[in-house]
Each structure stands twice: as structure tokens, then as C-alpha cells.
Amino acid sequence: MEQPNPSIFPHAVILPMPAQGHMKPMLRLAELLCLAGLHVTFVNSDYIQARLLKSMDVAAFCSRLPGFRFESLSDGLPPEHPRAGRLANDLFFSTRSVTKPLFRELLISLGKESGSPPTCVIADGLMSFAVDAAEEVGIPIITFRTYNASCTWVYFHISKLIEEGEIPFQGDKDMDRQITCIPGLESLLRRRDLPGICRLEEIENPVMQYYLSETSAMTRASALIINTFEELEAPVISKLGSLFPKVYTIGPLHTFLKSHIKHSSSPSVSSNGSLWQQDRSCLAWLDSQPSKSVVYVSFGSLVSLTRDQMMEFWYGLVHSGKKFLWVIRPNSIEGEEGVGQTPVEELLEGTKERGFMVGWAPQEEVLGHPSIGGFITHSGWNSTLESLSAGVPVICWPQFSDQLVNSRCVSELWRIGLDMKDTCDRLTIEKMVRDLLEDKREEIIRSANEIARMARESVKEGGSSYCNLEKLINDIRLMCLTN
Known part of the structure; x- marks a missing residue:
């Protein structure tokens, strides 16, 4: 087998959606990759990074993880924007227009570093512009959907729900009607259990169109990562395998990280990923x-x-x-x-x-x-x-x-x-x-x-998630040989 250049390190550039619930699991994956010897550039929004600096000791965190660094880019919204509640959706459109060219420039800049150019991009499934940027620069991309497997599968059937006339529906009429057109979930879901976008009254709604395009773009990635485990969602995980060349189920990531640190001789390096000061x-x-x-x-x-x-x-x-x-x-x-x-x-x-x-x-x-x-x-x-x-x-x-x-x-x-x-x-x-x-x-x-x-059990040595994370790490290392 061809041996990797010892002066080049596998380097993952990780891009979460700029919200705590998306950033948190992706930061844990970044920690696990670093602990395995990979380099990681974690790309937050300026807003998220500023809040993270207030809630954790970022310098100490990075010093204990050789090869890890933060970068930050504008999310296109003013600092006073709440980015929560009904206004959280504003991030969808501002990142597309403002963050996309900045992210492409960052990839080009990182590519000029002699010791550790990007091996791959791992991007949130709601940041499809990263797929465009990675393809333009010539870097493999893996998508990370921060939902579970079942919900991810449902999103891939939103178009079918529209074709079948299941959505949109008006008000709260017939909300207990069974949804039978999603393979594998025929006996589980009712109208009221569908993702929130299904309650939008118009298909042309920009938020509906955003989710449709983002979900479609995910399939251009070389693999899918989900923070779940085989034993919990095996039937649906296997169905997602029909859409992606590889599916890595590597959760629960927080349990995985705790287990790794517990059995490691190195000091604790974990971040809680919180943007608020915790009241202990x-x-x-x-x-x-x-x-x-x-x-x-x-x-x-x-x-x-x-x-x-x-x-x-x-x-x-x-x-x-x-x-x-x-x-x-x-x-x-x-x-x-x-x-x-x-x-x-x-x-x-x-x-x-x-x-x-x-x-x-x-x-x-x-x-x-x-x-x-x-x-x-x-x-x-x-x-x-x-x-x-x-x-x-x-x-x-x-x-x-x-x-x-x-x-x-x-x-x-x-x-x-x-x-x-x-x-x-x-x-x-x-x-x-x-x-x-x-x-x-x-x-x-x-x-x-x-x-x-x-x-x-899934995160213990030999467990399903443990083995899948090893496969992901090995696959990134192999990418380093061909880049």
C-alpha cells in the first residue's frame, strides 16, 4: 500500500450550521478526530465564536488538542439579531449569500498550507453551499445531518408527500391522519408528526424550498454521518444506504467522547459546546x-x-x-x-x-x-x-x-x-x-x-458506533493519500 507523506496530516474542515444544537455534536466529532491524530479546522460563525469565547476557555481547549483550531466567518446577520425563535430561519438565507464565498476563500487559503491542506470537508446537511465550495476547490465532502436517521429519511420524502397530496394541509384539520407513503415508517407517522415545514401553507414558501434544496444537495456528498446508533434505528439506516455510498452512524457522540476520555491516559479535553454560562x-x-x-x-x-x-x-x-x-x-x-x-x-x-x-x-x-x-x-x-x-x-x-x-x-x-x-x-x-x-x-x-x-454498548470497543468511527477515520486517512 502507498505510504502517506509523513509531512502531510489528514485534515478535516468542519462546518456546522451556526446554532448551538448543530454546533455541539459536530464539535464533539471534531474532538474525537483530533484525539485520533487528525488535524481539524472548526468553522464557526463570528457570532457563535464570540459567544463560545465567553462560555468556555477556548485557548486551554485548543492547547490540549494538537492539530485543532477554530476559524470564524460572518453569518450575514447583525450582532443584535436574536437568531432564535421565529427569527432563527433568517440564518438559512443569510449564510447562503454571505458565508458561502467566505467559506470558499477559506478553503483556498487552507489549501496553500504546506503541512496540512484540507483532506475533506464535513459540512452540516443544512449548509449545502459547502458542497458547491468543496467541489469547486476539488476537496471531497461528507455531509453530517444533525437529525436522527428517521427524520433524515422523512426529509428525503417531502417531495413525495407533496406529490401524494399529504402536504400542505390547512390549519389543524385531520391531524391524526396516517401517513403511509414513507417506506419503513408507514405505521408510525400521522400528519401532526411530520417535520414543522410540512405545516407551511404554501409549497412555494421560501423555508419549504430551502429544505427541499438542502436535502437534495446532500446526496452529492461522498458519505453521510448521523449522530445515532445501529441498534436504535437499523431499518431506516439501511434505507439511507440507498442514497449515499457510505453511512457512518457514530452516536451517541457525547457518550462516545465521555467513554474515550474515561479510558484515556490524557487529561480531559472535552467541551460542553454550550453558548451559555452554566449554573452549577x-x-x-x-x-x-x-x-x-x-x-x-x-x-x-x-x-x-x-x-x-x-x-x-x-x-x-x-x-x-x-x-x-x-x-x-x-x-x-x-x-x-x-x-x-x-x-x-x-x-x-x-x-x-x-x-x-x-x-x-x-x-x-x-x-x-x-x-x-x-x-x-x-x-x-x-x-x-x-x-x-x-x-x-x-x-x-x-x-x-x-x-x-x-x-x-x-x-x-x-x-x-x-x-x-x-x-x-x-x-x-x-x-x-x-x-x-x-x-x-x-x-x-x-x-x-x-x-x-x-x-x-454501541460506543465501547467493538460496538457498532465505535467501529463506524474507526471506518470514518481510516477513510479520511485514505483520502489524504489521493489528495
């Missing part, structure tokens, strides 16, 4: 609570609640009589509706007795804490994967994108929680919290424990 005081509060007695509540980094919705959750949590730890991050309340409402005394007193609120929490540590008995989540894939890896049952309150598919998988396919989509009232919340921690707990926890076991 909640861990001391959890230490004082009984086992499996607390429900953890967090709606991730992008979902925003109206004031009325917040009040419904607050009433439901207090009236459930259960202990709760609630993350209310900055900018998580829209504040347009119900702004005149103020918490009544019973809510304040109930929270004082049973609740604890923080702006942001160390979620993986929280979910792994013995006091946690359940998780109310927006059903983003990172949060879903972290909860199933920890064996924590969930109540799903999905709002957009892949969250609606994830919540259906949780409740009906994997049976590790309850789905509360399309409703937000205090009585339902109260009942579901009690069901999760009492009435339905035994049947749910049995499934949750089994899936958590499979997740742990």
Missing part, C-alpha cells in the same frame, strides 16, 4: 433531593414560549406536587402574549417548596443525576439522545423542525416517554408528570433502561 448550583440542590423524584424541564437553545404557555407549564408543575428543576434561558419568553400576567402566590410558594430555576444547566450531568426521574423537553435530537443515553423517561413538547418526528419515535417506536405535541394546558402537564413519575413509570423505565444499555 442546581447540582447541589439535586444532591439534596430523593432518588428519581425530580422532573427536569428545558426547551433547548432555540424554542421560545409565550407568557401564557409559561404560566400553563408553571401551574402544571406546581400542581403535580413533584419536585422540578426548570431551565429558563435568556430570550426564552416571547413576552408578546399575556404580558400582564404575574405569578400568583400559590405558584411562588409552590416553587419555593418544590422547584429550582436556572438560566442554563449542565444538562448531561443533570440527566445523569440520581435525583432525576423525568425530563420535559422540546425533543431536539441532542436532548433526546442525551435522555435516552441516561435512561431518563421524557415528556415531549415539540415545536418545529425534527422535534415533531423525534417525539413520535419516543412515544410510539422506542416507548421511552409521552408525547404532548399540539397542546399546552396545565391539567395535561400535571397528569403527564404524574404518569411519568408514578402510574406509567414501570413500563416506560423498562424500555428506557434497555435503550440506555444499547447506547453504552
Whole structure:
């Protein structure tokens, strides 16, 4: 076999969508590649990088990972833009117009470095301009879809859903109608479980067209990476193999990284990938609570609640009589509706007795804490994967994108929680919290424990994800021979 030039190192340029939920798993992959001896250039937006500098010691992180470096490019939006809630979609179009030429220039600049020109690009599946840039510069590209396999498969059938007349649909009419035209998922999905874009009223909507074009462009990549594991989604993963020459399922990445560091002689190098300062005081509060007695509540980094919705959750949590730890991050309340409402005394007193609120929490540590008995989540894939890896049952309150598919998988396919989509009232919340921690707990926890076991096994030496990551690393090294 031809031997690689010892002066040239395999070098992956990694480009996430500039949002925490996309950046976080791709940063973990970057760490694992560096720990395997590869060089990595991780390309954030200027906005994300500035926030990362405030929430972590970037210099110390890079110094412990030889071959790793950050670069940043403009995302095309002004610094004061919230990049969350209903305005998060603005990133789709600004990155296409502004970031694309900057990324191409970066690839050309990196290519002039004698010791480590780019071997490949690993780009978020929602950043298809990277496919164009990589092809123009002559660098192989791998796509990383930060959704699970099931949702990724659904997105590849949006055009078919349109042809079959399943979408668009108006309002909330016939939302429990079964969707039967997606192979392998015929008995799982209803209208209300389809990705959020399927609720758009017009096919010509720019956001719908964006997702259609991005998903189509993914198939031009040489391979697909998904943060999932074979044992969880094997049938759908095999179907994705009909669209891509190679599919690497290498999750759960956060569990993989923890396992690697635990068995390594080198010091911990992991980043939590958080853009907010974590309030660790909640861990001391959890230490004082009984086992499996607390429900953890967090709606991730992008979902925003109206004031009325917040009040419904607050009433439901207090009236459930259960202990709760609630993350209310900055900018998580829209504040347009119900702004005149103020918490009544019973809510304040109930929270004082049973609740604890923080702006942001160390979620993986929280979910792994013995006091946690359940998780109310927006059903983003990172949060879903972290909860199933920890064996924590969930109540799903999905709002957009892949969250609606994830919540259906949780409740009906994997049976590790309850789905509360399309409703937000205090009585339902109260009942579901009690069901999760009492009435339905035994049947749910049995499934949750089994899936958590499979997740742990997948990242151990010889496990499915362990082997797939080794294949990915070896394939990148082989690319270095032919570049």
C-alpha cells in the first residue's frame, strides 16, 4: 500500500450550521478526530465564536488538542439579531449569500498550507453551499445531518408527500391522519408528526424550498454521518444506504467522547459546546433531593414560549406536587402574549417548596443525576439522545423542525416517554408528570433502561458506533493519500 507523506496530516474542515444544537455534536466529532491524530479546522460563525469565547476557555481547549483550531466567518446577520425563535430561519438565507464565498476563500487559503491542506470537508446537511465550495476547490465532502436517521429519511420524502397530496394541509384539520407513503415508517407517522415545514401553507414558501434544496444537495456528498446508533434505528439506516455510498452512524457522540476520555491516559479535553454560562448550583440542590423524584424541564437553545404557555407549564408543575428543576434561558419568553400576567402566590410558594430555576444547566450531568426521574423537553435530537443515553423517561413538547418526528419515535417506536405535541394546558402537564413519575413509570423505565444499555454498548470497543468511527477515520486517512 502507498505510504502517506509523513509531512502531510489528514485534515478535516468542519462546518456546522451556526446554532448551538448543530454546533455541539459536530464539535464533539471534531474532538474525537483530533484525539485520533487528525488535524481539524472548526468553522464557526463570528457570532457563535464570540459567544463560545465567553462560555468556555477556548485557548486551554485548543492547547490540549494538537492539530485543532477554530476559524470564524460572518453569518450575514447583525450582532443584535436574536437568531432564535421565529427569527432563527433568517440564518438559512443569510449564510447562503454571505458565508458561502467566505467559506470558499477559506478553503483556498487552507489549501496553500504546506503541512496540512484540507483532506475533506464535513459540512452540516443544512449548509449545502459547502458542497458547491468543496467541489469547486476539488476537496471531497461528507455531509453530517444533525437529525436522527428517521427524520433524515422523512426529509428525503417531502417531495413525495407533496406529490401524494399529504402536504400542505390547512390549519389543524385531520391531524391524526396516517401517513403511509414513507417506506419503513408507514405505521408510525400521522400528519401532526411530520417535520414543522410540512405545516407551511404554501409549497412555494421560501423555508419549504430551502429544505427541499438542502436535502437534495446532500446526496452529492461522498458519505453521510448521523449522530445515532445501529441498534436504535437499523431499518431506516439501511434505507439511507440507498442514497449515499457510505453511512457512518457514530452516536451517541457525547457518550462516545465521555467513554474515550474515561479510558484515556490524557487529561480531559472535552467541551460542553454550550453558548451559555452554566449554573452549577442546581447540582447541589439535586444532591439534596430523593432518588428519581425530580422532573427536569428545558426547551433547548432555540424554542421560545409565550407568557401564557409559561404560566400553563408553571401551574402544571406546581400542581403535580413533584419536585422540578426548570431551565429558563435568556430570550426564552416571547413576552408578546399575556404580558400582564404575574405569578400568583400559590405558584411562588409552590416553587419555593418544590422547584429550582436556572438560566442554563449542565444538562448531561443533570440527566445523569440520581435525583432525576423525568425530563420535559422540546425533543431536539441532542436532548433526546442525551435522555435516552441516561435512561431518563421524557415528556415531549415539540415545536418545529425534527422535534415533531423525534417525539413520535419516543412515544410510539422506542416507548421511552409521552408525547404532548399540539397542546399546552396545565391539567395535561400535571397528569403527564404524574404518569411519568408514578402510574406509567414501570413500563416506560423498562424500555428506557434497555435503550440506555444499547447506547453504552454501541460506543465501547467493538460496538457498532465505535467501529463506524474507526471506518470514518481510516477513510479520511485514505483520502489524504489521493489528495
